[in-house]
């Protein structure tokens with residue numbers, strides 16, 4: 001039997017953050033592709049009547065101000081409302097329901113519909129980060145979980161190319177953070193250090209999965225990545241538990257690494273790289289105080305669907321829905337391809 005090579009031989013990898021395994025099948029990268037390709041994603045031309053523009057009137061009849069930086073408004077079609085009746089106590093353990101209260105907001109990053117994070121200046125991205133912190137501070141006082149997330153690109157079901165994200169705050173802890181809370185707590189009880197703090201230290205030594213780093217942050221393809229070019233952005237200094245813990249150097253460093261990571265993403269397939277991204281930090285709520293969750297380390301997650309070109313995406317179907325996630329390209333190969341991408345955005349190349 002041949003000696004094992006992680007770049008040639010299948011194996012499963014464990015994600016300790018979520019207590020899940022992913023199947024890695026590097027030998028499959030060689031297979032011919034005669035499957036579906038999406039039409040070349042022509043850039044979504046900005047709609048001059050786009051309801052996120054400064055001064056536009058939204059479907060609710062509300063009119064946006066002539067904003068010049070970020071702008072936050074209540075989602076006109078919210079998935080979570082604040083004042084709603086609660087379901088009665090469940091009568092059977094197999095049919096449980098529980099109250100779900102919350103609020104949903106939309107946050108525009110920039111007044112110009114053609115702007116995206118990689119094309120914005122570091123100061124403009126810093127303004128976005130500062131507004132995220134404002135929102136988390138306000139909503140975190142009342143709600144257990146405040147999910148900041150950006151859906152980018154039509155392929156992600158994003159309904160509007162105007163640079164924006166959403167913020168959904170809930171009275172309960174959703175599935176993803178609930179699992180991460182449990183896994184990080186178990187690790188901390190055992191090792192007395194945050195799991196992701198130890199993980200970052202190891203990755204900085206290993207280097208194989210690092211895409212970029214600066215003095216405050218590292219962007220890497222996690223050892224357990226599921227999506228082909230999935231990345232995490234993790235703090236190098238200190239142990240910030242939430243976005244609200246960041247100091248000025250960490251905020252500016254985060255703006256810089258978000259810009260650089262997204263330039264590489266856009267350069268990978270020379271397109272405005274679609275993804276869903278968001279932040280996970282320690283849960284919030286009225287009983288929470290700064291520094292009270294030493295098992296948590298704040299981190300950003302980028303979940304991009306593209307697989308081998310601007311028109312071929314990975315589908316999480318079949319085996320992935322019924323058994324477990326599976327990938328062909330290894331995380332190390334994905335990190336190398338991203339490292340090799342130019343640091344100058346393809347739209348700004350002379």
Ligand SMILES: O=C1CCN([C@@H]2O[C@H](COP(=O)(O)O)[C@@H](O)[C@H]2O)C(=O)N1
Nearest residue numbers: 051058059075076077106151158159160
């Ligand atoms: O007039 C509008 C248009 C879109 N929206 C909201 O903007 C959000 C944009 O969604 P995406 O992030 O998926 O593109 C979406 O949740 C939609 O409900 C408004 O609240 N008012």
